[in-house]
Structure formats: C-alpha cells, structure tokens
Amino acid sequence: MPPVIDPGFDPGFPKTHTFTFGSYNNLVLHEVPLGAPKPNEVLVKTHAVSLQFRDLMIANQTYPFGATWNLVPCSDMAGEIISVGADVTQWKVGDRVSASFMLDKLHDEQTPEIINSALGGASQGVLTEYRTFPAHSLVAFPAHFTYEEASTLPVAALTAYNAFVGGFSPVKAGDTILVLGTGGVSMFALQFAVTSGAICIVLSSSDEKLKVAMKLGAKHAINYKTTPTWDEEVLKLTKGVGVDRVIEVAGNATLARSIASVKINGSIDIIGAVGGGSDSPIDIVLPSITKGFYLRGIYVGSLVQFKTMNKLIEANPETTHPVIDKVFDFTEAKAAFKYFETQAHVGKVVIKF
The missing domain is CATH 3.40.50.720 (NAD(P)-binding Rossmann-like Domain)
Structure with a gap:
C-alpha cells in the first residue's frame, strides 16, 4: 500500500527555519524539498509552535545536552496529518496532533537514546511548515483546542x-x-x-x-x-x-x-x-x-502521561485553558524569540503558521 496523500495536497518547496548557534538572530528562513513519509511515519503540516526557555539556551549554547548543527529549532507543535506511511494504522489524514517532546519516550523509562530523540536539540525541531514524525510519537490533542492552544501542551503543560x-x-x-x-x-x-x-x-x-x-x-x-x-x-x-x-x-x-x-x-x-x-x-x-x-x-514527561493529561484537560475545560500571551507569524520568528527573551510574557508565546 503506498503512502496516503491528500489529493489536494501540493506543498511545493515548504519553508523552514534553521539557525547556527550563538544567537536566535542567526535564524534563516529557506525552502527545502519534501519527501513522502516512510512506512512507519506520518507527514504533518505544522499550524502552530510555542517557545520554551530551552530554545533560547540552545541558541545561546548554554544547554547542557547536545544539539544538531544547522538546527531546525523548537520542540512544541500542533498540526494536521496530511499523509500516512504504508504501515501506519492508528492515524489518518486530517487528524489533529501534537508530537511528544522526546519522540521515543513512551513510558517513564529515560535512557540516553530516548533523551537524544528530543525535538529541537539532538533531533531536528518543528519550526518548519511540514515535518515527518514516527507514528508512535504523536498524540491527539483536546478537540476544543485551537492549534495555537494545543502547541502549548507538549512541554509546558x-x-x-x-x-x-x-x-x-x-x-x-x-x-x-x-x-x-x-x-x-x-x-x-x-x-x-x-x-x-x-x-x-x-x-x-x-x-x-x-x-x-x-x-x-x-x-x-x-x-x-x-x-x-x-x-x-x-x-x-x-x-x-x-x-x-x-x-x-x-x-x-x-x-x-x-x-x-x-x-x-x-x-x-x-x-x-x-x-x-x-x-x-x-x-x-x-x-x-x-x-x-x-x-x-523533571524532564518533561511521557507519551502515556500526555494522553492522560489530555483527558484531565477535556474533563475540566474551564480551569485548564492555556494562557497565551502573544502570537507571532511564522515569518516573525526572530521577533517572537526577542519578545520571549524579555520574559515580559504571562503563559506562552506562540508562532502561528
């Protein structure tokens, strides 16, 4: 069975942000080719990304764990599945998902290999219009959340x-x-x-x-x-x-x-x-x-905890609603980082695609 592609999907050459270390001002916006997902992967169109203090630490080279050179930054996203690999059965085109911070942290176990699956550090991040993910690393977010709200869940929540x-x-x-x-x-x-x-x-x-x-x-x-x-x-x-x-x-x-x-x-x-x-x-x-x-x-949490947390949020929609201070456009990523660095925000700073 070939990958399932939305017939109306034509991404062309999607845009992504990368930076070399030293400062978030080294962010560069450029285009990259996009391939189909592997059999056990899904392709996700990113709709929103939220910023973490870790993102600043990585940019400034003060983060204690390793990071990939010419990195696509950021770890927290929400998006829409637009293609699934041949062996994927748990997801379908149109599902709204967030990715786990550590792609391979399914339970409480934490190993060096699992730590190296952390997005926006040892693994390429999510400040990109499209990204493939292992099917096991995704979680459906609460149905009443917008993409911007859901992007705040993977690390902060x-x-x-x-x-x-x-x-x-x-x-x-x-x-x-x-x-x-x-x-x-x-x-x-x-x-x-x-x-x-x-x-x-x-x-x-x-x-x-x-x-x-x-x-x-x-x-x-x-x-x-x-x-x-x-x-x-x-x-x-x-x-x-x-x-x-x-x-x-x-x-x-x-x-x-x-x-x-x-x-x-x-x-x-x-x-x-x-x-x-x-x-x-x-x-x-x-x-x-x-x-x-x-x-x-505490180094974030597991995919199992992510799922149980979402149940708590869905059961208490009035008291567990994300606080979003400001939303920036994808092309304003540097401005978003600059504002976030001031620590003037309450809650989360989000980049919208």
Whole structure:
C-alpha cells in the first residue's frame, strides 16, 4: 500500500527555519524539498509552535545536552496529518496532533537514546511548515483546542502535569503549592493545582502578572521584588508549616528559598533554570536531612502521561485553558524569540503558521 496523500495536497518547496548557534538572530528562513513519509511515519503540516526557555539556551549554547548543527529549532507543535506511511494504522489524514517532546519516550523509562530523540536539540525541531514524525510519537490533542492552544501542551503543560502526578505522591485537594513565576509551566501548574483542589501561592516580580494569576485561581500572590525574603512570607501564609510542594523553575537563583519554603516531608520539583546561577553556595544536605524533603528533577514527561493529561484537560475545560500571551507569524520568528527573551510574557508565546 503506498503512502496516503491528500489529493489536494501540493506543498511545493515548504519553508523552514534553521539557525547556527550563538544567537536566535542567526535564524534563516529557506525552502527545502519534501519527501513522502516512510512506512512507519506520518507527514504533518505544522499550524502552530510555542517557545520554551530551552530554545533560547540552545541558541545561546548554554544547554547542557547536545544539539544538531544547522538546527531546525523548537520542540512544541500542533498540526494536521496530511499523509500516512504504508504501515501506519492508528492515524489518518486530517487528524489533529501534537508530537511528544522526546519522540521515543513512551513510558517513564529515560535512557540516553530516548533523551537524544528530543525535538529541537539532538533531533531536528518543528519550526518548519511540514515535518515527518514516527507514528508512535504523536498524540491527539483536546478537540476544543485551537492549534495555537494545543502547541502549548507538549512541554509546558506536560511538565507541570508530571510534577503533579508523578514522583512520590500526587497532589491532592487541600495541599499547598508554591509556583515560581508566571511562564508557561507555571501557569499550567497553577491551573492543575486549582483543578486538583490545591491551594496555590504564586511568585512573580510583576503585580500585573500576579493579577492574572489571581484571576486564574491563585489563593496568594507574592511580588519577590517588593518582598525579597519571600520564603518568610510563604511561611507566614502557611502558619509556619511550609508548602507541600514547590514548582521550582528558576533553579539555583531561588533554590535556597524554595528549600526554606517547603514543609517537612514536602517536595521540590526542579523544572528549569530561568533565573540563572547563584553567587551563594546552596546548602542542600543539612536541610534535606532535617526536613526530609524530596528533590525531584523533571524532564518533561511521557507519551502515556500526555494522553492522560489530555483527558484531565477535556474533563475540566474551564480551569485548564492555556494562557497565551502573544502570537507571532511564522515569518516573525526572530521577533517572537526577542519578545520571549524579555520574559515580559504571562503563559506562552506562540508562532502561528
């Protein structure tokens, strides 16, 4: 059986973005030939891509894992299947899908080979009009989502979801969650907290961003610019007990205060390093002994988790809706990166095709 092609499909020479490392300003838009998918692949027309802090790190050569030279950047996409390979039975032309961040991470297992299947790094990314994917790497996204909304799911949403349901114990109603920042992962973490019945404290440097968080259901908001000892404020809000879980996206710059904020036998989910480094040594050993807290590093999630997360989103459409700050056109990719770099956004920045 030959690949199934939509009769009206004539892509010609589709456009793609690539860059050499050093800066996102090295992005180049050019045309490439397009071939039919292999027997176990599908060809997807990209409709939207969302940006991650990882994309900036890769461009600036500060990302700790390897990346392909002359890289097609970005990992988060949503698109439409326009062709399926001869051996593919689970997908058909017209299906709306997102790709898993790590194409081969189907379950919790994570190996060097699986890590190297991560899009926009060791594997070519998704900032391109068309791309083939292994059939096993795709997930149908919630039917009520637009392509722009669905493009926010593969990393930001799934990372937050993994923090809530994976690891040592799932978040439950009545737990207190401290969410650092108001970026993509943080906003999904807030929404999943609200859906779970947890109490959420949100940290930001902007009162305007905190207003958005409060509208989404945050119980408390702390501006770390006006309250630099925000860990002390967290302890006041929790009557000296501390929070059950910290969603730590800033890294070493805030880790010491996150440790001070977590309760005995609580947990800290290490998700990112948007805050950069820290000039002060961080004492992890003694606090971890005296508090007995869990420290868990999270590198997105699995395809199975992606599917179960989508069920949660479909069951709670009002409280799990992606927060999109700004949408750029495909030809404005550099401008999208530049805006994203300012960290002025709340939620996600999306590139629309």
